Amino acid sequence: MKVRIRFFARFRELLGSEIMEEITKGTSLAELVRIIALRRSREGYDALFDRGGTFHPFVIIMRNGVRLSPPEAEHVQVSEGDDIAIFPPVAGG
Amino acid sequence: MKVRIRFFARFRELLGSEIMEEITKGTSLAELVRIIALRRSREGYDALFDRGGTFHPFVIIMRNGVRLSPPEAEHVQVSEGDDIAIFPPVAGG
Amino acid sequence: MIAVQTDDVDIGDLIHRAKQPGAGAIVLFDGIVRDDDITEMELEAYEDIAIKKLEQIAERARHLYHLLSVDIIHRTGRLKVGENILVILVSAGHRKGAYEGSRYILETIKAEVPVWKKELRRDGNHWVPGEYPHNTGNIPLNEEL
């Protein structure tokens, strides 16, 4: 099953901009991001998760253009073709 | 003794834009304007003064760049070279 | 640039010149002739006092809102629908000062600067009443401009 994960801004610098990932069915969104982050950079992992392994409250998580809260990301299972985006607080304008 | 009186906007249309007037010493500003207005147009006089002959409260009176209230205009005597301006509420912008 | 003039103004050039050290936000207000069944608008000013007032307002706004630059151009004469009547351009370090300073300048102009507008309509002409009718002009009493 294939999904796309994109990181932006500081998270992109730490973890890469766009990752196509092959995963097994039943994986939660949070679990998927933990796996990728751990594999790529400890600093990147720490930027997203606290010591207990849960998303920092300021991390923004979107799946297919819909925002999910960190607790929701623990429960939502990713599906074939999902487009996931992870980013820090916005600072445009 | 010579003074200059300028009217603006609606008052200008009724009374003329700029008048150089020769007056006798001791004339009050309001009296001067009453004399000029009466001489020039009844409609112009009524635009500036009520039936009792006092300035309508919305009339703006300036002497040499300083604004005077209608009661002040009754007391202030005009002096040689005075520059007097009479105009309705402003509406720029 | 503070002016009361018949000529139009080059807004692009004003913006370019407002980009000075420290500037992070520019706010432009452009008041234009609205097509309220009118053919044209005729503007009249008590010019010497209007310019002094605009300079005073610009200086006050600069101080109150920490503006880095202030341009005010008020046009007079006959203007067609869509033409610029009043252009206010301010720059500031941050957006808050720029917006608030711009609005302050506009409201104060409407209350204090001796300018009048006449709408020329097919069915006759009409002086636009001031928005601050009684407290007219708000030009303070006995204050030297």
Add this chain to the structure above:
Amino acid sequence: MIAVQTDDVDIGDLIHRAKQPGAGAIVLFDGIVRDDDITEMELEAYEDIAIKKLEQIAERARHLYHLLSVDIIHRTGRLKVGENILVILVSAGHRKGAYEGSRYILETIKAEVPVWKKELRRDGNHWVPGEYPHNTGNIPLNEEL
């Protein structure tokens, strides 16, 4: 015109096109790169979502403030001191809607649109923190954009 782009925009042309029937007030906000000891600014956007968000904000503002036109151009890429970052141009019948609509658009962009800024300084680079840190992005939860 709603855009997220690297190219600059012709503000004079935007103003010209905003002068449409019913318009009496135009307000422009131009956010520019401030010389806070930086050499350049680098802007990054989550483009597809940023554009959808800008369109949504423009539509909401048009409705809430009775705006006649809304243009929003957010730039990305490397920008020098003084360059335009964000241009918001609105037109309305009257000044109140124009000012308030413009400010509403700016504040909502700062809270909701996925764009990030990095300051490039002589002493190192630095991501500008969001102004709405916790309630991040204010992108509503579970809402399809």
